[in-house]
Amino acid sequence: MSPTAVVRTSLQKKLGGYLADLPYASDMEMWMRLAAHGDVGFIGADQAVYRYHSVNMSSEPSPELNLLQRKAAIEHFLNGGAAMLTNDLRNWLTRQLALDAIVRASIAFNEGAIDTSARLAELALSIDPSVQHSRRWWFLACKKILGLRGWQLVRPSVELFRSIFRNERR
Structure with a gap:
């Protein structure tokens, strides 16, 4: 999970924002695009609290939709900005x-x-x-x-x- 992240604004603008057609996996796809164009750091400690509520995007309607959205995110990433991978x-x-x-x-x-x-x-x-x-x-x-x-x-x-x-x- 990535409840918080620090990203250079210039890189995010260069690569674009979230994809509206991937409501359950647009963040995953964006993180892959960002990681393909810059260094990634990880802090192995809790840095944020995740709040659950009735309209969370993570309140997926089905496991199948979640997997299909993640599959689409991976395909979009690999077919788009990851040609060098x-x-x-x-x-x-x-x-x-x-x-x-x-x-x-x-x-x-x-x-x-x-x-x-x-x-x-x-x-x-x-x-x-x-x-x-x-x-x-x-x-x-x-x-x-x-x-x-x-x-x-x-x-x-x-x-x-x-x-x-x-x-x-x-």
Whole structure:
């Protein structure tokens, strides 16, 4: 999240502002354009507070719309001002978006939203077909094989194993 940022006004004017046709991802697209033309710094500490209210742009109507808007932002960035960047970046951005779609599909499955989970999994495949070879894809496939009830029974054990494994890696 980028609740606050400092950007040179001259660079923002040169590159343009937010894209009105990307209401849920115009900031992401703009940050990519800015980052492609200047140095980026990061402060690893809380610098702002995010206020939620009923008309927040982050109150997305659906996970699919969020992913599609981010996909459009990435495509606009890569097809527009990022000609000097490599295909490796294009592939990486696309892959990350597809993996995020699988994470959202998995969360939807956990919540019992099986139709939403299936739509998000299909969206992930349409974004990057190679995502079906990822660990996240196979994990979701295993959950589907178990079914919602079966997954709910084994989930506590899986999460315990994950937490133990994470702690051992530290």
